[in-house]
Amino acid sequence: xxxxxxxxxxxxxxxxxxxxxxxxxxSIQVIxxxxxxxxxxxxxxxxxxxxxxxxxxxxxxxxxxxxGYDINQKLLEYTSQSTHLRAAVLGVLNTLVLSAMGxxxxxxxxxxxxxxRLSKNWIIARLMTVYIEMFRNVxxxxxIVLVMAVTVxxxxxxxxxxGADPSATMKLFDSVALTNRGIYxxxxxxxxxxxxxxxxxxxxxxxxxLIAIMAVLISSIWCIKKLKKRAxxxxxxxxxxxxxxxxxxxxxxxxTFLLLMAxxxxxxxxxxxxxxxxxxxxxxxxxxxxxxxxSLYTSAFIAEIVRSGILAVSAGQSEAASxxxxxxxxxxxxxxxxxxxxxxxxxxxxxxxxxxxxSSLAIAVGYMDITGxxxxxxxxxxxxxxxxxxxxxxxxxxxxxxxxxxxNWYNRRNDLVGR
Numbered sequence: 060x061x062x063x064x065x066x067x068x069x070x071x072x073x074x075x076x077x078x079x080x081x082x083x084x085x086s087i088q089v090i091x092x093x094x095x096x097x098x099x100x101x102x103x104x105x106x107x108x109x110x111x112x113x114x115x116x117x118x119x120x121x122x123x124x125x126x127g128y129d130i131n132q133k134l135l136e137y138t139s140q141s142t143h144l145r146a147a148v149l150g151v152l153n154t155l156v157l158s159a160m161g162x163x164x165x166x167x168x169x170x171x172x173x174x175x176r177l178s179k180n181w182i183i184a185r186l187m188t189v190y191i192e193m194f195r196n197v198x199x200x201x202x203i204v205l206v207m208a209v210t211v212x213x214x215x216x217x218x219x220x221x222g223a224d225p226s227a228t229m230k231l232f233d234s235v236a237l238t239n240r241g242i243y244x245x246x247x248x249x250x251x252x253x254x255x256x257x258x259x260x261x262x263x264x265x266x267x268x269l270i271a272i273m274a275v276l277i278s279s280i281w282c283i284k285k286l287k288k289r290a291x292x293x294x295x296x297x298x299x300x301x302x303x304x305x306x307x308x309x310x311x312x313x314x315t316f317l318l319l320m321a322x323x324x325x326x327x328x329x330x331x332x333x334x335x336x337x338x339x340x341x342x343x344x345x346x347x348x349x350x351x352x353x354s355l356y357t358s359a360f361i362a363e364i365v366r367s368g369i370l371a372v373s374a375g376q377s378e379a380a381s382x383x384x385x386x387x388x389x390x391x392x393x394x395x396x397x398x399x400x401x402x403x404x405x406x407x408x409x410x411x412x413x414x415x416x417x418s419s420l421a422i423a424v425g426y427m428d429i430t431g432x433x434x435x436x437x438x439x440x441x442x443x444x445x446x447x448x449x450x451x452x453x454x455x456x457x458x459x460x461x462x463x464x465x466x467n468w469y470n471r472r473n474d475l476v477g478r
Contacts, residue, residue, distance in 0.1 A: 106445070115443075117445065121446070126140075126141055127440065128440075130146060131426075134156070135148070143440075146437060147437065147450070153421075154418055154430075157353070162357075164350065164354035165357035165361055168354060168358035169360070169362045172187050172190060173363065176191070177366060199356045203349060203420055204423065206351045206352045207348035207424045210347055212239070215227035215238060215239065216238065217331060217335050220238075234328050241341050241342050241343040241346070241347065242342045243329035246326065249268050250322075252322060253267035254267055271322070279314055282310050283310055327339060348424055349426055353417060357410055367402070371402045404469065411462050412462060416455060416459070429454055
């Protein structure tokens with residue numbers, strides 16, 4: 060008869076945390092985290108102690124002190140009597156506006172240049188090569204200063220629009236003025252407006268007219284998506300796709316037009332009063348210079364990304380589409396680019412983030428973004444270097460993370476799914 064042997068499990072010992080392969084990796088990670096956080100705690104405590112010794116305790120109350128300076132480009136009501144916090148908010152909004160404008164323009168221009176560089180026309184392809192090499196090999200700051208100088212020197216002064224025989228005239232049926240102080244555009248106004256919605260104890264307000272227009276547009280887009288899904292189902296069932304373009308135009312245009320009519324929409328044109336134009340929307344030359352320079356500079360890098368993404372698509376795809384009788388422009392828009400996007404989007408994120416961070420160069424031409432307001436004038440007035448820099452770095456970090464999350468969501472949504 061075989062003898063039954065009982066194996067007893069060995070008791071746990073602390074030495075097993077380092078010598079037992081089952082626990083070693085976890086133990087090393089825990090030790091590394093403890094050392095790292097201990098260093099961070101020591102660094103913060105040492106910084107706070109040194110600031111206290113020098114009479115500079117960490118204090119964010121300066122944000123609620125009167126700022127005492129003006130902001131040239133603003134989306135909200137602001138005066139020199141406003142607080143540093145409101146100035147910082149306006150700086151963030153100016154940064155977001157510049158970044159959004161730059162990303163859109165750079166993407167459109169980069170796609171066009173990237174496709175044109177693959178053209179079979181030798182002259183077009185070489186011109187696009189010169190464009191790419193010229194813009195991406197010259198420092199961005201030089202392009203910003205150059206464009207700023209061109210806008211200041213080439214556009215006329217406001218007094219050139221005066222007199223019986225002025226040397227400069229307004230464009231587009233006397234609705235747009237191009238001056239060396241900026242571009243003045245018509246301003247959307249409402250005679251039957253809904254007013255504003257006050258937030259945060261009347262510190263900020265949001266136009267109810269804008270909210271109503273956005274709600275109508277979002278609803279129209281939702282209806283258009285439902286309409287397209289219905290057209291897809293009919294096409295899958297019958298093989299014939301119904302014509303929907305007139306429904307799309309009607310859904311998008313008619314509700315918005317009716318809402319604008321109900322609100323009494325009209326345009327307020329800029330007028331020359333005194334030494335400058337009044338009314339309308341002013342795009343200062345600093346904003347224009349930054350927008351143009353950032354768009355041209357970043358588009359050169361995006362063009363190379365687009366070109367590499369298109370070349371990554373198998374040549375058999377375009378040959379098969381050509382064999383079906385599709386035209387070259389339809390092949391590019393319907394066959395090549397949708398597949399190339401899976402290669403283009405990931406590196407595109409990095410350049411969107413670079414454009415957003417490069418917008419901090421706005422201080423070179425006097426555009427009041429978050430660097431010029433919070434980390435510029437506010438820092439110099441209050442002497443709160445640590446607090447302002449920490450807030451500014453956190454803002455840039457949040458903006459970058461939001462951009463990365465949105466583009467990554469789009470990339471995952473269009474990623475290939477294994478079956």
